[in-house]
Amino acid sequence: MSDIPLILWFRRDLRLSDQPMLAAAVATGRALVPVFILDPETEAIGAAAKWRLGLAVEAFAKALEGIGLRLVLQRGAALEVLRGLLAETGAGGVWWSRLYDPAAVARDTGVKAALKAEGVEARSFAGHLLHEPWEVESGQGGYYRVFTPFWKAMRGLPVAAPELAPELACGPEQWPAGDDLAGWQMGGAMNRGAGVVARHQAVGEAAARGRLRGFLDAAVADYATLRDFPGLAGTSRLSENLTYGEIGIREVWYSGLRARDEGAAGAEAFLRELGWREFSYHLMHHTPGITHANWKPDWDSFPWREDTADAERWRRGMTGEPFVDAAMREMYVTGTMHNRARMIAASYLTKHLMTHWKVGLNWFAECLTDWDPAANAMGWQWVAGSGPDAAPYFRIFNPAGQAERFDADGRYRQRFLAELSPDPGPEALAFFAAAPRSWGLDPKRPYPAPVIELDHGRALALAAYSARKA
Structure with missing residues (x-):
């Protein structure tokens, strides 16, 4: 087998170090053909x-060129591209390295079965998580539905040390033809927003490691x-890089352990947040419906509103609630949103506006550069109350109260809300450059009145919750 090339199918593992599949492949001494496929599953993301x-x-x-390899780009159904x-x-x-969202699992299962039936070696590797979702089991042998016991169990499991990046690898004598990345127009749907958001991205393994340092x-x-x-600036901002596998989760974990x-x-709290990431994948593996349906079926009868004009105000960052609007505008300017702000924006949509969480989930999937299928779901x-280990529905975040507590000096709101400042900064104005022209937004217009009074929205949500219980 040492003379027979090996195809390495890369997806969300775009790094050289802490890369189990790549390390194992280089160790074989075989000629390696790295490939990235723009398949229908990838085309479908936001x-x-x-x-x-x-x-x-x-x-x-x-990065691959630095160790003597090329990344072959091809477009089409994964199985057909691989056969070719x-x-x-x-x-x-x-x-390939494993993925765990339902669409990827269905694709990869089909690819593996077909290739093996044709006598082709088809092998998947870990690498996206610290532990495979099925490796953390409860005392009864099932999966965990609550984070705290999951975290206690996970903390007791050993984590393999990350592999070093290979210095050199062997490619084939003749490289297969590939597409030009520019021809794929991966950013076509971003329109003018791409130039705004690009300034806030840290792309590639070196940038991710610098962010961690x-x-x-x-x-x-x-x-x-x-x-x-x-x-x-109190967070790592590594979610963007972990999403695309530009840094390995084991490298981040061991760095957190050393800091502790x-x-x-704060290192223990940071490690715990990495545990939350693991927990979301644990749940998505065992209950894949979490990505599109109420995890608790008894919430199917809850009187959610579907998409409405109120939800559109939320999408546009024009609800009249400064903390909520700042959160939404941060997403359009930077591509990401602070976690506290995500909770406030999500609570406002699902509770004060009584809008189905899937409306928000789908919009975040469209707009976040750090979109992660498990974490998003x-x-x-x-926040909505329909999920595992969820905040009770009656726990309704008050955006004004949250602003007083977590943005007392108004720094965050001023950063992104041009209408509330006599001299708005560049990021506040950048929102209007990034937003779709069809929205017709203008920073010189007055800030909008609230969609709903907070006390009234809270009362409506609590009444619906009480009626559901009854």
Whole structure:
């Protein structure tokens, strides 16, 4: 087999180090053919995520060139593309790193079964998570529905040390033909927003590692408290890089452990947040319906409103609630949204506006450059009350009260709300440059009146909750 090439199918594992599949492949000594496939499952992701994925692919292609490989780009159904590459290269196997969302699982299961039936080695590897979703089991052998016991069990499991990046790898004598990345127009749906959001991205493995170092050198010490304040630089901002596999989760985990052992007070809280990421994948694996249906079936009868003009005001960052609108505008300007702000924006939509969480989930999937299928589903259902380990529905975040507590100096709101400042900054104005022209927004117009009075919205939500219980 040492003379037979091996195809490496890359997806959301676009890095060289802490890369189990790549390390194992290089160790075989075989000629390696890295490939990225723009298949229907990848085509279907949201505009911002697809654009950002294109940037990740471009950076990874350059990284592969540094160790003597090329990234072959091809478009089409994954199985058909792989069959074509197997025939063209004479490769005897296809390896890939596992993904866990329902669409990827269905695709990969079909690909593996078909290739094996044709006598082709088809092998999948871990690498996206610290532990495979089925490895963390309850005492009864089932899966966990509540985070705290999951976290206790997960913390007791060993984590393998990350692999080093290979210095050199062997490619085939003749490389297969591939597409030009620019021709795919991965950012086509972003329109003018791409130029705005691009300034806030940290693309590629080197940038991701630099972001991690910066966090460990500063914010990790106070992470447990500062992470809730969106106006401060208190988080790692690694969600973007973990989404595309530009940095390995084991590398991040071990870095957090070292920071904790060196006395960083906030490191344990940071590790716990990595545990939440694992928990969301654990749940998505065991209950894949969480991505599109109420995790608790008894919520199917709840009187959610579907998409409405109120929801459109929310989408446009024009609800008249400054904390909510700042959160939405942060997403359009930076491609991401602070976690505290996500909870406030989601609570306002699902509770004050009584709108189905799927409306928000789908919009976040369209607009976030750090979109993650498990975290997005878990987050929305947690806030809405319909999900596992969820906040009770009667726990309704008051945007004004949250602003007083977590943005007392108004720094976050001023950063993104041009209408509330006599001299708006560049990021507040950038929202109007990024927003679709069809919205007809103008920073010189008065800030809008609230869609609904907060007390009234809360009362309506509580009444609906009480009626559901009855």
